[in-house]
Amino acid sequence: MTRSLLCLAIVAASHSALAQVQGVVRDEQGQPIANASLDVVGSNLQIRTNARGEFSLPVQTGKDVELHVKAPAFMHKTFHLAQGDQPAELVLSSTAMEVVNVVGLPWHASNMESAQPVTVLGGEQLRDRQAATLGETLKNEVGVHSNYYGPVASSPIIRGLEGPRVLITQNGLDAGDASRVGPDHAVATEASTARQIEILRGPATLFYGSGAIGGVVNIVDDRIPQGTDTYGEWRLERDSVANDKLVAASGNTGVANVGLHLDGFWREADDYKIPGAAEIETHEEHEEENHAEHNEDRLANSSTKAKGFNLGTSYILDEGFVGLSYGHLERQYGIPGHGHEGEAVDVYADLKQDRLQFLSELSLDDDWFSAINTRFGFTDYEHSEIENGAIGTTFNNESQEARIDLFHHPLADWRGAVSVHYKHADFSAIGEEAFTPPSDTSTLAIALMEERHFGDVLVQLGARIEQVKVSADNMRVDLNEHHHEDEGDHHDEYLSVFSIDTESTPFSASAGLVWDFTPGYNLAFSYTHAERSPSAAELFSFGPHIGSGLYEVGALLQVVEDEAGEFHFDLTRADIELETSNNIDLSLRKFEGDFGFILNAFYNSINNYYYLTDTGMTLEGAHDHASESGEDEHENSSELPVFIYQAHDANLYGFEGEIIWQMSTPLKLSITSDYIRAQLDEGGDLPRIPPLRIGARGEYEIGNWRAELSGQHYFEQDQTAAFETNTDGYTLIDAQVSYLLSEDLKIYLKGHNLTDEYARVHASFLKDKAPLPARSFAIGVSGNF
Known part of the structure; x- marks a missing residue:
């Protein structure tokens, strides 16, 4: 059948x-x-x-x-x-570089052969750098930083871009969570059972749509087997900084033509230790009090519990495979940075996700078409933000996605595929503190991707057109009440209710080439024109967001201030414009022999760049909650800063570099660096842009022993936006050593922040409230079969 x-x-x-x-x-x-x-x-x-x-x-x-x-x-x-x-x-020529095929691209290419800069983290490298969140796992990769919302909800920043511009996918399908809505929302994926993680730097809209205008992070796993071989791995680990415990395992096998997969993980951690006071303004006084004592401070609301599993099966054919998987994820994590009059407030999130995926890759014996790849996904996501036992907001996201890639035989030596892509997301935020109305977002797209070799030059071309519809009902906005910046008076009366429908047609086009101009070297160039429709949260937000600790206002509104210092909100008279990126990438690579390097330079000109900026104003008494016992309600009198989404023209440019030298059979050295400059056309800097960074790593492997010592120096960031403070530079030193007890069994010891550096992440909304973890040590054992 x-x-x-x-x-x-x-x-x-x-x-x-x-x-x-x-x-x-x-x-x-x-x-x-x-x-x-x-x-x-x-x-x-x-x-x-x-x-x-x-x-x-x-x-x-x-x-x-x-x-x-x-x-x-x-x-x-x-x-x-x-x-x-x-x-x-x-x-084939030998190389000291890590060369890995990229699954997230439509054509066969490794990270060294793509016109677009790509980083692939897999195998033991992925296991060695694995952390509790996706952002922390990838934060040391070239061109990638973390927005660091504590160790519980950190997401990746690619070349200064994050949120709705950086798409997080699982096996090429949208993660379907709420992580692109706010920095306090955890990514609903788990790296402990992944085979590799791919980072496409620069616009990837051609392959994934307008939500990837800043890049893509694709988590690849084997939840849908592509064969019947028996293999797997497991890991046990404990980290001292938060008493973090991890158990993870995955395995594949097969019976006849049926492939089977099962993986699962369990993680639990307490509040983590910090090397000084949490609040930046109290650090100096705190250091004077504790200079003679070992510091055992911990960051409140930074604990986490998580568990999940994936079950998959596939039918293996001579011409490919067809498979189905089901995954379930639960995560409860604290949301740091909340306190009133010096006392910590219990604020945490409760996340659940169920996910179905269907994947098929089939070769065709046809005169016109050579293969067809099909992907379907369904995700049911729920995320509640809870303060002192009372639910303030519950986010729900039910999404469906379908993608079909049909590859054709060479036409005049051009190879490529036609892609049809559909996505629909039904998103809602329910509760007294829901800061964005329920919304529906639908996308239908068609794309054409082609490549051809001209001698030593590979040319890649593509174009994609989408139809994006975003609608929101019951958008409630207080347009008339006045607020005083000093007194913070706020009357909770919504006087206007709107239903809004927007429709746009983003278009993307890309041209790239890879020139093998001499043996062992290539030069890559790519130009991408990409358009993005602003997300529902960027347009419709209005209200307190307890997780991020902000009063968020969407781009459809504006803050109007009078001479007396009073302000009110009003509808903006500007049209909703597409965000448009014109990005140029240039890469020089040396990949043969014991010495290699990758040097990238990029320039990204963006019209109508939507970003969340501080207005310098605050609102008091923005939300009420029941006490933890649930008996009496009390007013939360903390001030919430008012942040609003604005659209301005901006330019982002910078460089990335990686040099690797295999000095001898056991010793390998590497140096990395990246830099991003982000400016507004009208003058000024964009907020929360990571600073210049340089890193070095030494790896030594002999017999059953392997050791690694690495350091990352982050320079001071003083190129800041209005109301944004400078961030001091810092250096983080890490080390690890492992020993193979047998061919398939390894024991290891890791050390992080060995100098106990007191450091803060400039790109984080919690910069002044949550320093990076103190010195820590982790011990673990892992095995393969």
């Missing part, structure tokens, strides 16, 4: 006679490379070399073959083979 349904869904096959393409894969010294992987570009067919490096590939008579060949410790390479050239000898 399954085969019959698949046959009905696929273009009718035309059976042609088959021929054989044969050859051998060797290294530079002529030695065969066993178990090298050969991907047939434009299809889902993959084969491996035998112990003598040999391969044999069936192809249609009269058709040439494009192979993408990869092997560990070697540079990936693409070969074009004509049937008359048999047998072929394919030579």
Whole structure:
């Protein structure tokens, strides 16, 4: 029955006679490379070399073959083979660089072959850098920082961009959470069971839509098996800084043509230790009191509990696979930075998510089309913000997504695919402190992606057009009440109610090339024009957000202040404009031999850049809550700063660099650096932009031992926006050592912030309330099978 349904869904096959393409894969010294992987570009067919490096590939008579060949410790390479050239000898060059195929791109390419800058974190590197949140896991990657909402809800910042501009995906499908709405919302993914994490720097709208105008973080796992091999891993770890405990395991196996997957994790941590006072204004006094004592301060509301599992299965066919998975995630985490008159207030979030995914990758035996990839996802997400036992706001997001990529055979030597993409999100914020109204967002898009080799030059072209509809009912706004900036008077009367529908047609186009101008080097260039419709939260927000501790106002409104210092809110008279990015990337790479580097420079000109900015005004008594016992209500008299979304033209530019030197067989050194400058056309700087950073890492591996020492120096950030303070520079030193007890069993020890540096993250809304963790040590054991 399954085969019959698949046959009905696929273009009718035309059976042609088959021929054989044969050859051998060797290294530079002529030695065969066993178990090298050969991907047939434009299809889902993959084969491996035998112990003598040999391969044999069936192809249609009269058709040439494009192979993408990869092997560990070697540079990936693409070969074009004509049937008359048999047998072929394919030579790979050794490299000190980490070369990994990128799953999140529509064409076969590694991080060293893409026109767009890509970072891939996988294998032991991913396990070594894994943290409780996605932002903290990726914060040391080139061009990536963390917005650091404590260790519980940190999200990645790519080249100074975050929130609705940076798309978080799981196996190419939107994570479907509320993490793009506010910095205090945790990303509903788990890195402990991931196979690799891919970071597409710069606009990725061509592949993922307008929500990726700043980049993409794609978490790749094996929840839907693509084979029936048996393998897996497990990990136990405990960290001292918060008594953080982690148990994680994943495994794949198969029976006949059926693949099976199961993974799960459990994590629990207390409030974490900090090397000084939480509040920046009390740090100097605090240091005087504690200079002779070991500091055991902890950051209130920084604890977390989380657990989850994924169950998946697939049916393996000769021409590909079809699979389905179900995942469940629960996370309860504190929200730091809340207190009234010096006393901490219990504020935390309760998150739950259920997720279904359907993936299919099938090769087609058709005269026109070579493969079809299909992805469907359904996500049911709920997130409640709770203060002293009372729910202030509950966020719900029910989303559906479907994407079909249809690859065609070469047309005048151009290879590519047509993509049809649909997304729908039904988002609501319910409760007395809901700061954004319920909204529906629907997107329908079609894209064309093509590439062609011209000798040593690879050209990649693409275009995408979307139709985006955003609607909101019951948008309640106080337009008439006056507020005094000093007294903070606020009358909770909503005098205007709106229903708003917006419709836009964002268009994206991209052109890139990769030039192998001499052996072992390439030069990559890409230009992307990308458009984005502002999100519902950016447009419709109005009210207190207890998680972020802000009074948030959307771009449809404006703050009007009079000479007496009183202010009120009014509808803006400006039209809703698309955010438009024109981005240029230039990369120079050296990848062969014991010394390699990647140097990137970028310039991003953005019209109508929507950002959340401080007005300098505050509101008092913005929300009431029941006490923890639930008996009496009390007024929360804290002041909330008023932040409003504005749209202005801006320019972001900077550089990223990574140098790697394999000094000897056991010793590898690397140096990294990145810098972002973000300015408004009308003058001034954008807020919360990470500072210049430089890092160094040394890795030593001999026998069963492996050691690593790394340091990151963050320079002072004094290029700040209005009402934003400077942030001091700091240096973080980390180290780790591991020992292989057997081929599949490892014990390890990690140390973070070894100098107990008192540091704050400039890009964080909690910069003045939540320093980075104190010195910590983690011990763990991991295994593979």
